[in-house]
Amino acid sequence: MKNKYFLIFLVVLAVLPVLPAPVRLPEYWVTLLNYIGLYSIVAIGLVLLTGVAGMTSFGQAAFVGLGAYATAYLTTAYGASPWLGLIVGVIITAAAALVIGAITMRLSGHFLPLGTIAWGLALYYLFGNLEFLGKYDGLNDIPTISLFGKELASGRQMYYLIWIVVVLAVVSVKNLLDSRPGRAIRALKGGGVMAEAMGVNTAWMKVVVFVYAAVLAAISGWLYAHLQRAVNPTPFNLNHGIEYLFMAVVGGVSHVWGAVLGAAILTVLKDYLQNILPMLLGANGNFETIVFGVLLVLLLQYARDGVWPFFGKIFPARRVAKAPEQADPLGHRAKPAVGEVVLTLDKARKEFGGLVAVNDVSFQVKAGEIVGLIGPNGAGKSTTFNLVTGVLQATRGEISFLGERIDRLPSREIVKRGIGRTFQHVRLMPQMSVLENVAIGAYLRDKNGLRRRPQGGVWSSVLRLDRQEEAMLLYEAKRQIERVGLGAHMYDEAGSLALGQQRILEIARALACDPTLLLLDEPAAGLRYKEKQALADLLKKLKDEGMSVLLVEHDMDFVMNLTDHLVVMEFGTKIAEGLPEDVQKNPAVLEAYLGGVE
Amino acid sequence: MDLSIAAILAQDGITTGAIYALLALALVLVFSVTRVIFIPQGEFVSYGALTLAALQTQKFPLTSWMLVAMGVCTFVVETAGVLRHSERRKLAGRLVPTLAGKYLVFPIAAFFVVRALAPMNLPMLVQIALTMLLVVPMGPMLYRLAYQPLAEASTLLLLIVSVGVHFALTGLGLVMFGAEGSRTQAFSDANFNIGSVMVSGQSLWVLGVSVVMILALYFYFDRSLSGKALRATAVNRLGARLVGIGTVQAGRLAFTLAAVLGVLCGILIAPITTIYYESGFLIGLKGFVGAIIGGLVSYPVAALGAILVGLLESYSSFWASAYKEVIVFTLILPVLLWLSLTSKHVEEDEE
Numbered sequence: 001m002k003n004k005y006f007l008i009f010l011v012v013l014a015v016l017p018v019l020p021a022p023v024r025l026p027e028y029w030v031t032l033l034n035y036i037g038l039y040s041i042v043a044i045g046l047v048l049l050t051g052v053a054g055m056t057s058f059g060q061a062a063f064v065g066l067g068a069y070a071t072a073y074l075t076t077a078y079g080a081s082p083w084l085g086l087i088v089g090v091i092i093t094a095a096a097a098l099v100i101g102a103i104t105m106r107l108s109g110h111f112l113p114l115g116t117i118a119w120g121l122a123l124y125y126l127f128g129n130l131e132f133l134g135k136y137d138g139l140n141d142i143p144t145i146s147l148f149g150k151e152l153a154s155g156r157q158m159y160y161l162i163w164i165v166v167v168l169a170v171v172s173v174k175n176l177l178d179s180r181p182g183r184a185i186r187a188l189k190g191g192g193v194m195a196e197a198m199g200v201n202t203a204w205m206k207v208v209v210f211v212y213a214a215v216l217a218a219i220s221g222w223l224y225a226h227l228q229r230a231v232n233p234t235p236f237n238l239n240h241g242i243e244y245l246f247m248a249v250v251g252g253v254s255h256v257w258g259a260v261l262g263a264a265i266l267t268v269l270k271d272y273l274q275n276i277l278p279m280l281l282g283a284n285g286n287f288e289t290i291v292f293g294v295l296l297v298l299l300l301q302y303a304r305d306g307v308w309p310f311f312g313k314i315f316p317a318r319r320v321a322k323a324p325e326q327a328d329p330l331g332h333r334a335k336p337a338v339g340e341v342v343l344t345l346d347k348a349r350k351e352f353g354g355l356v357a358v359n360d361v362s363f364q365v366k367a368g369e370i371v372g373l374i375g376p377n378g379a380g381k382s383t384t385f386n387l388v389t390g391v392l393q394a395t396r397g398e399i400s401f402l403g404e405r406i407d408r409l410p411s412r413e414i415v416k417r418g419i420g421r422t423f424q425h426v427r428l429m430p431q432m433s434v435l436e437n438v439a440i441g442a443y444l445r446d447k448n449g450l451r452r453r454p455q456g457g458v459w460s461s462v463l464r465l466d467r468q469e470e471a472m473l474l475y476e477a478k479r480q481i482e483r484v485g486l487g488a489h490m491y492d493e494a495g496s497l498a499l500g501q502q503r504i505l506e507i508a509r510a511l512a513c514d515p516t517l518l519l520l521d522e523p524a525a526g527l528r529y530k531e532k533q534a535l536a537d538l539l540k541k542l543k544d545e546g547m548s549v550l551l552v553e554h555d556m557d558f559v560m561n562l563t564d565h566l567v568v569m570e571f572g573t574k575i576a577e578g579l580p581e582d583v584q585k586n587p588a589v590l591e592a593y594l595g596g597v598e
Numbered sequence: 599m600d601l602s603i604a605a606i607l608a609q610d611g612i613t614t615g616a617i618y619a620l621l622a623l624a625l626v627l628v629f630s631v632t633r634v635i636f637i638p639q640g641e642f643v644s645y646g647a648l649t650l651a652a653l654q655t656q657k658f659p660l661t662s663w664m665l666v667a668m669g670v671c672t673f674v675v676e677t678a679g680v681l682r683h684s685e686r687r688k689l690a691g692r693l694v695p696t697l698a699g700k701y702l703v704f705p706i707a708a709f710f711v712v713r714a715l716a717p718m719n720l721p722m723l724v725q726i727a728l729t730m731l732l733v734v735p736m737g738p739m740l741y742r743l744a745y746q747p748l749a750e751a752s753t754l755l756l757l758i759v760s761v762g763v764h765f766a767l768t769g770l771g772l773v774m775f776g777a778e779g780s781r782t783q784a785f786s787d788a789n790f791n792i793g794s795v796m797v798s799g800q801s802l803w804v805l806g807v808s809v810v811m812i813l814a815l816y817f818y819f820d821r822s823l824s825g826k827a828l829r830a831t832a833v834n835r836l837g838a839r840l841v842g843i844g845t846v847q848a849g850r851l852a853f854t855l856a857a858v859l860g861v862l863c864g865i866l867i868a869p870i871t872t873i874y875y876e877s878g879f880l881i882g883l884k885g886f887v888g889a890i891i892g893g894l895v896s897y898p899v900a901a902l903g904a905i906l907v908g909l910l911e912s913y914s915s916f917w918a919s920a921y922k923e924v925i926v927f928t929l930i931l932p933v934l935l936w937l938s939l940t941s942k943h944v945e946e947d948e949e
Contacts, residue, residue, distance in 0.1 A: 056754055058761065103931060106938045110635055110753045114890060115934055117883065122927040129920040242761050249758060285772045293766025297759055301747045304755075 013163050017156045030155045032271065034227060036264045037162035041220040043247040043259035044169045045213030050245070051253035052177065053209045054189030058241045059100075059116030062123040063214040065236025066093045067221025069127060072139040072231045077132070082145045086222045090215050097214035101207035112210075120238040127233040138232025145226045158227045165223065166260065169216055172462045173256050176212075178321060179461030180473060183440050185209055187429055194427040197389065198513065199412045199444040201455045208458055217244075239289070243270075246296055252308030261308055266292070320433050320491055327475035328468075330442065331449030332514055333418055335546050336402065338368035342517050342548045343388065343419075348397035348407070350383050357383040359572040360397065365517060365565075370539060370549040372559040372580075375569035376592055381552045382424060384569070385521055388550070389421050390414040401517070416444055416454070420515030422506035424522050424552075430495025434486060434505055437494045438477040441512030447472060449514075480508040484538055500527040504535065511542075518542065520551040524558045536562050560584065568592070605795040607912045613801040613870065615908020616808035617863045619901040621885025623815060624859040626892060626900050630832035631852040633753050634745055635894075637760040640882020641767040642860025644875055645733045647868035648771070651780035653725045658716045660774035661732045662709045668739045669705035673697055675743060701739070708732060722783065730861055737857025738850040745853075746846060764879065771875035779872040782865070804866045811862065812901065815855075828852060884911070884926060891933050903933075 016025055016033070025033075042060050050056045070092055071085025100119055104112040128136045145152045145161065152158050176182050184205050187195040192202045225231050243266065251262020273288035281287055299306065336342060343365040350358040358380045365371045373381050386392040388399060390411035399407040406414050415421070420441070428437050444454050446469060451457075460466045481490055484504050489497060494505060503523055510518055524532050532555070539549055539562060553559045559566065559580070566583045568576040570592040576583050583589055621639055628636040645661055652659040676697045680686045686693060708731050715728065744763050748756060786799030819825040831838040831848040839845055860882075867873065867881065884907050891903025907926060914925040 050754075054754065056758065100931070103935045103938055107934065110757055110894075111890070111934055111937070113754070113757055114635065114886065115930060118887065118927040118930040121880075121883065122924045125921070125923040125927075129924070239765075242765065245758065245761070281773055283773075283776070285769075285777065287769050287773065289765040290769030290773070293762045293764070293769065296762030296765070297744050300751075300755060300759055300762070 010167070013167075014160075017159050027155065030159055032267060034155055034159055034162055036260075036267045037159075037166045038220050038224050038227070039244065039247055039263035039267060040166050040260040041169050041223075042217045042244045043251065043263050044166075044173055044256060045216035046244055046248040047251075047253055047256055047259045048173050048176075048185075049209055049213040050248055051255070051258075052189065053185050053206060055206060055210065056113040056245065057116040057210070057213065058113055058238060058245060059120035059123075060213065060217045060244045061236045061238070061241035062116075062120040063093050063097065063217035064221035064224065064240075065123060065127060065231075065233070066096060067218030068225040068231045068236070069133055069139070069221075070218075071222050072142050072225045073133060075143050076139050076141060082143065082222070082226055085225075086219070089218050089222050093214050093218035094211050097211040098207060101210040105203045105206045105210075116241070117238060120241045124233050124237045127236065134232075136233060138230060140230045142225050142229045142231070144229070152226070155227065158223070162223050162227070165219060169219075170256050170260070175464055176458065176462050177256075179457070179466055179470060180439075180443060181205070181208075181455075181457045181461055183432070183436055184443060186432065187440060191427060191429050193391070194423070194429075195440070197391075197411045197415060197421055197423075198440050198509070199415045199454055200440075201412060204455050208455075212458075239286075243292070246292055249296060250299060250306055252306030252312075254305065255308040255312065257312075258306050258308030261311060262306065265307065321436055321439075321474060323435055323474040323478035323490065324471045327471040328447060330445045330472050330476045330514070331447050333449055333516065335516055336367040338366075338546055340367045341365075342367050342402060343550065344398075344400045345384070345388070346398040346400070348384065348387055348399055349395050350380075350387055350392060351395045356572050358387065358394075361567075361569065361572075361574045362397075363567045363574065363577060365548050365550050367516070367548050368543060368546050369565060370543055370551070370563045371565045371567065372563035373550060373552045373567050373569065374554070374556075374559055375575075378571075379569040380572040381569055382521065383572075385519065385552050388414075389419065389519060415513055415515075416450065418514070418516035419519060420510035420513040420517070421519040422503065422510050422521055422523060424525075426499065426502045426506060428494040428502055428505065430493065432494055433491050434481060434494050434497070435474060435477050435490050437505060438481055438508045438512050439473050441480070441509035442473045442476050442514075445473070445476070445512075445514060477508075477512055480511045481505075483511065484508045485534060500531045503527065504531075504538075507535075507538070515547070517548045517550065520549065520553075522552055522554060524553060524555045532558055602795060603916070607916055608909065609795070609797060609801055611909035611912030612905060613804050613908070614867070614911065615905035616805050617867050618881070618885045618888050618904035618908050620808055620811055620859050620863050620866075621882055622888035622892070622900040622904040623812065623897055624856040625882075625885055625889040626894060626897055627815075627828075628852050628856045629889075629894050631828055632741075632745065632749070632849045633756060635753070635757045635760055636853075636856060637757075637764045637879075637882070638740070638767050639856060639860050639885065640878035640880070641764065641771060642733060642737070642857050642878065643864040643867065643881050644771055644775075644873055644878030645736070645767075646729055646861030646864025647782065647873040647878075648775040648780055648864075648875065649732055650725055650729045650865055650868060651782050651873070652775075653712075653716060653720065653728055654782055655780075656717050656719065658713055659729075659732060661736075662712050664770060664774065665705045665732050665735060666709050668736055668743070669701040672739045672742050673701035676701065705735065708735075722785070726865055729865065730858070733861045734854065734857045737853040737855075737860075740857075741849050741853035746849065749845065749849065768876050768879065771878075775875045777875070779874040779877070780868070781872050782868040784869040800869055804870075807862065807866060811859065815897075824851065880923070884908075887926065887930050887933070890930060890937075893937055 017030055019025060042064060046060060067089040070089030071082055074080040074085045074088060075082055100115055104115045127133055133139060152161055177186060184195055184200040188202055188205060195202050247262035247266045248259055250265055252258030270288050273291055277287035278284050341364050346362050347360040348358055349360050361384060373384065375381050383392065387394050390409050394407045398405055401417055401419060406417065444451055457466060478490065481487055484507055486501060486504055486508060497505060524535060527535060536558065543549065563580055566578065566580050567574060568583060568589050575588045575592060576586045625636055625639055628634055649659040649661045677694055680690055680693050712728055712732060744759055748759060784800045785803045788799035790797045819829055827843045828848055828851060830843055831845055835845050885904055888904025888907050889900045892900030910929060911922055911926050915922045
């Protein structure tokens with residue numbers, strides 16, 4: 001943010017309306033700029049919602065309407081201050097968004113937009129039929145906003161308030177995304193399962209983002225009501241809700257500045273088309289929708305990132321989060337003494353219909369021990385793994401961790417108790433840097449150990465009150481990256497690493513959870529010989545530090561040399577258990593792997 | 599409200615509900631085969647109704663121009679696709695004339711047939727046939743132009759495309775049909791008395807056609823090879839492709855069926871209510887509410903849901919007519935809540 005382009009932008013914004021006579025901006029352009037600002041605020045929310053978090057709403061215009069009608073009604077019917085109108089409007093909007101969000105977030109992604117279409121339509125008809133809101137005529141004679149005793153009566157005066165809000169909205173969203181909850185939000189699109197396994201309550205985070213976007217829309221509505229001094233239902237109908245989404249998509253749905261650009265392009269284009277199309281077609285009507293619709297489809301087919309990337313090239317590359325040289329360490333959880341039982345499976349069983357995938361399997365993992373879970377393909381290793389990590393729920397039996405039952409807990413609760421994991425198919429955020437990926441692992445932690453409110457922190461990151469904590473998190477991530485030997489790639493995009501390095505990155509991320517027990521799902525798959533050796537060395541080092549490890553693995557050499565204890569499964573049943581050298585001689589194991597002698 | 603009013607409302611509700619049911623089926627069909635949430639479904643309703651209305655007033659329907667224009671665009675896109683592909687370019691001598699036949703000759707022929715016949719006083723069946731001839735081919739062309747290039751994109755992106763298409767089609771509807779609404783002639787002026795309740799012939803027509811269409815669809819999906827291919831594509835696109843089912847063809851077929859059902863709904867509903875260029879959208883969305891009740895997957899539940907929407911609309915227009923749309927569209931919230939509470943589905947990541 002602290003670059004010269006942003007400062008130039010601010011200066012241009014500030015002097016535009018007050019330029020002296022010959023180059024004085026005409027009233028017409030001030031009005032247009034005001035509308036661009038109002039629309040930008042809504043579109044910024046949509047960028048957060050659609051581009052970053054992977055959801056969509058067509059109902060933002062209805063939220064704008066809530067904000068506008070709330071202040072219009074309070075100020076005209078009760079003579080209340082516009083500032084009270086703002087507060088009430090934001091509260092009502094947040095509550096409505098909370099309800100809609102909470103209902104739809106557990107469903108597949110397309111139910112939210114469908115829900116918002118219905119909601120946008122319903123609210124439009126409600127505004128148009130309520131007696132006290134003036135039916136389709138709306139409310140008139142809304143007072144002006146007064147700021148520090150100054151009445152903002154003209155468009156030129158409102159201009160400053162509107163654009164200050166736009167800049168604040170941009171900065172707030174940028175701040176939010178560059179923080180601990182921001183990383184969780186960025187993981188919502190395409191990384192839901194991973195984020196849950198790192199302790200993020202993804203459904204709640206989605207609701208937070210949806211409410212945030214709705215509140216931005218409500219603020220835009222408040223400004224609109226006091227700029228226009230009148231409201232009626234038309235600007236809040238579904239078509240406008242759709243136009244807001246167009247703005248975000250045209251500008252570039254994954255760039256915050258793209259929202260402002262998109263709002264500018266569409267507002268100017270619409271103004272132009274509304275003048276020219278009726279002349280061409282010889283009739284009156286909203287013909288610009290044809291151009292908008294076709295434009296949108298073409299953009300999605302040929303330039304899915306919108307127009308911003310073409311502009312973005314002239315600006316310096318996005319600043320990547322940098323780890324500090326020095327920071328206070330995060331708190332650690334108390335670790336059990338070596339030899340103490342950490343994980344116990346007691347007759348764990350998983351049935352899929354008639355198929356018994358895991359058949360009453362029991363074993364234990366002790367602190368400071370590396371346990372290998374092996375078996376031929378289809379033996380039920382991964383299912384067992386998923387039972388422990390909470391991805392699947394056991395049909396029967398008990399799984400307990402440090403004496404506490406965990407077999408009914410969701411995966412984000414399990415990681416909270418100290419089980420860090422990796423995935424068989426690597427799950428990273430490929431666009432994020434290695435550092436940020438690992439920092440997601442530290443999501444649950446703060447300086448005292450476990451955070452008391454793990455899903456909170458949105459406000460403090462918007463207001464930049466989290467910098468000290470952010471430094472600690474990034475420092476911890478850096479430490480773990482160096483620990484696993486990926487220090488040279490700290491600021492590379494995670495997607496650019498080789499598969500073997502991505503697996504190591506997953507281990508660093510799991511270590512950032514400060515786990516007592518590390519669960520590794522085929523960590524050596526896809527690794528070259530040297531990399532396997534390095535991985536084995538790393539795991540031995542971790543073990544010496546008191547870490548317990550449970551790993552599922554195919555590579556026999558790797559397992560035999562590394563583990564202290566082996567559990568062998570076949571067809572869902574445990575067939576052998578013990579020291580690697582004993583298991584190797586076990587006839588049942590030999591038969592399972594090499595086939596029996598008839 | 600006495601019993602006879604209740605019965606009349608029920609009759610109205612079931613009649614419009616049957617129309618919504620057809621739309622709901624089309625929406626579920628398109629969604630399951632192509633993952634497209636087909637918002638523009640409603641535009642086919644208004645295009646169908648208003649094209650028929652134009653023909654009935656002996657006017658030349660401007661949808662003919664649109665068909666030709668879409669045909670030309672499709673031809674250009676398809677031909678460009680052939681010429682860009684090195685393998686297919688060798689076959690260009692054979693492929694291009696076929697494309698020209700499908701996308702240039704056919705729409706232009708339809709254009710002239712309609713122009714020749716439009717000023718005449720035609721029997722209703724011919725009018726309906728001409729309407730179908732003009733509007734239905736737009737379905738597969740729309741798929742080719744808007745959706746096929748993005749067939750592998752996420753559901754969300756396809757939904758945004760749908761909204762763009764809806765915008766464009768509504769605007770074009772305004773250009774072609776103007777802002778005034780139209781009604782078409784009823785299929786039947788007969789009325790029947792069953793006990794104390796009067797049943798209109800038109801309602802019976804609507805119900806009859808809907809039931810026939812639903813049965814036809816059932817047999818099509820259950821018995822015919824192409825119907826089974828569509829179902830296979832719905833279950834697993836990759837798997838379907840591996841056994842030789844073209845997903846592009848499946849998409850085109852789904853859109854053709856959706857267009858047929860949409861136009862049919864337009865023809866059925868136009869004698870009951872006045873249709874404007876933008877009415878189709880709301881009608882389509884009510885079909886949507888029905889489809890969502892079925893979770894966008896179940897055909898029978900979607901159809902029942904649509905009937906429920908029709909009944910709710912009919913009764914709420916009696917109790918609180920100004921709030922009828924509010925009530926119908928707010929219904930979706932408890933439905934979504936119910937789906938949310940009953941679904942055990944773990945969100946696997948898309949994209």
